[in-house]
Amino acid sequence: MSLFIRGAFIEGTPRSILIREGKIAALLPSDAPLPGPEDGEGGEAEAGAGVARVIDGAGLHAFPSFKNGHTHVAMVLFRGYGDDMPLMEWLQTRIWPAEGRLTEEDVYLGARLGILEMIRGGTTFFNEMYWHRPAIVRAVEEMGVRALVGCTLIDLGDPKMLESQQREMLDLAEGRIPIGDPDRVGLALAPHSIYTVPPDVLRWVGELAGRHHLPVHIHLSETQEEVDRCLEAHGCRPTVLLDRLGLVNSRLLAVHGQFLDEAELALLGEAKATLVTNPTANLKLATGGIFPYRAAREAGVRVCLGTDGAASNNNLDLLEEMKIAALVQKHREKDATVLPAREALAMATTTASEAFGLGRGGLEAGAPADLVLMDFSGPSTQPLHDPVSTLVYAANASHVHTTICAGRVLMHDGRVEICDEAEVIGSASEAIHRVLEGL
Numbered sequence: 001m002s003l004f005i006r007g008a009f010i011e012g013t014p015r016s017i018l019i020r021e022g023k024i025a026a027l028l029p030s031d032a033p034l035p036g037p038e039d040g041e042g043g044e045a046e047a048g049a050g051v052a053r054v055i056d057g058a059g060l061h062a063f064p065s066f067k068n069g070h071t072h073v074a075m076v077l078f079r080g081y082g083d084d085m086p087l088m089e090w091l092q093t094r095i096w097p098a099e100g101r102l103t104e105e106d107v108y109l110g111a112r113l114g115i116l117e118m119i120r121g122g123t124t125f126f127n128e129m130y131w132h133r134p135a136i137v138r139a140v141e142e143m144g145v146r147a148l149v150g151c152t153l154i155d156l157g158d159p160k161m162l163e164s165q166q167r168e169m170l171d172l173a174e175g176r177i178p179i180g181d182p183d184r185v186g187l188a189l190a191p192h193s194i195y196t197v198p199p200d201v202l203r204w205v206g207e208l209a210g211r212h213h214l215p216v217h218i219h220l221s222e223t224q225e226e227v228d229r230c231l232e233a234h235g236c237r238p239t240v241l242l243d244r245l246g247l248v249n250s251r252l253l254a255v256h257g258q259f260l261d262e263a264e265l266a267l268l269g270e271a272k273a274t275l276v277t278n279p280t281a282n283l284k285l286a287t288g289g290i291f292p293y294r295a296a297r298e299a300g301v302r303v304c305l306g307t308d309g310a311a312s313n314n315n316l317d318l319l320e321e322m323k324i325a326a327l328v329q330k331h332r333e334k335d336a337t338v339l340p341a342r343e344a345l346a347m348a349t350t351t352a353s354e355a356f357g358l359g360r361g362g363l364e365a366g367a368p369a370d371l372v373l374m375d376f377s378g379p380s381t382q383p384l385h386d387p388v389s390t391l392v393y394a395a396n397a398s399h400v401h402t403t404i405c406a407g408r409v410l411m412h413d414g415r416v417e418i419c420d421e422a423e424v425i426g427s428a429s430e431a432i433h434r435v436l437e438g439l
């Protein structure tokens with residue numbers, strides 16, 4: 001499959017983009033003629049052309065597509081189900097009872113809905129942690145996006161259940177269970193947190209990840225309570241505990257990091273670990289902390305951006321997340337120069353590509369053809385002085401015109417091509433109403 005995007009703006013300059021076999025083959029002048037038939041494909045769009053499809057990019061702005069650094073995608077099923085409640089009451093009376101009733105099929109239907117929302121918002125990759133991994137992999141493969149789908153581990157007090165989770169993790173890591181389409185689905189080991197997985201099991205996860213060079217995806221330092229309990233139980237802060245257990249290294253994808261002190265940031269920075277901040281979810285759940293972005297960057301930590309699940313956000317819109325991340329940091333530091341628009345964009349694109357092993361993250365020859373075309377012609381994005389500023393501070397998902405992943409057009413001119421949108425929305429809605437009926 002080849003694709004030619006004619007005359008879209010890249011960093012303010014109109015260029016044409018040639019895409020072949022899932023990669024950006026070349027950036028060309030905007031008036032470059034259609035390439036010749038190099039790969040023998042018939043020109044459906046224009047007779048004799050060497051590309052299968054031509055997209056008119058005139059007036060549109062191309063950016064790398066967005067990468068969601070942390071989510072629980074199927075939790076879109078719980079969007080708006082119990083807002084404005086204290087965290088524990090919300091979990092105990094709403095989320096946990098409902099989650100306990102979700103079947104693998106429900107998770108698949110929820111994952112499709114979340115991925116559809118992300119496609120509409122220009123997001124083509126997500127770092128996932130949830131139950132029913134095969135259902136999520138199936139949704140990712142069908143919907144044309146990419147994901148690092150975690151094998152989740154949590155100790156709910158049932159040793160047999162924990163053992164069976166460990167067995168599944170071992171089988172996945174050692175290749176006895178298929179991971180998914182290797183071009184688009186990756187595996188991470190995802191112990192939920194230091195307070196829901198015992199230290200000896202965390203150490204085991206670290207050793208397994210080390211043997212198979214796998215990333216470890218874990219919630220870390222989300223609340224002050226987590227820090228206090230860790231100090232009480234282990235005599236050290238959460239990152240120090242993780243380090244003692246052998247988990248702090250360049251493959252660590254630690255999520256939240258709200259209450260990290262200087263020594264913890266130094267440990268993470270020296271190890272070249274990644275932190276994923278999720279400002280909207282942290283604000284909504286009233287954790288009371290603000291991610292120490294400036295100190296994390298100064299310590300050398302790689303910082304990415306996530307939405308967390310839609311139950312605590314309540315959407316999966318990386319554009320909104322970029323803006324909120326930038327605003328919250330300016331507020332924290334009382335300094336408007338902190339986390340400028342370009343850094344916010346990098347967190348959700350190039351830095352994320354590096355952290356999640358997605359190859360080169362920019363729009364350049366040889367990079368994966370994962371990109372969006374934005375339409376800034378409407379009133380809320382005009383006049384246009386700086387496309388990156390407009391993207392981060394003024395745009396939202398409704399300004400995404402076209403979403404492309406691995407060279408495949410998932411949405412064009414606001415029309416989703418990869419699935420029957422009404423069916424995806426309808427069946428997810430039916431599924432969650434069925435789940436909640438019996439409660």
Ligand SMILES: [Zn+2]
Pocket residue numbers: 070071072219255308309
């Ligand atoms: Zn989370």
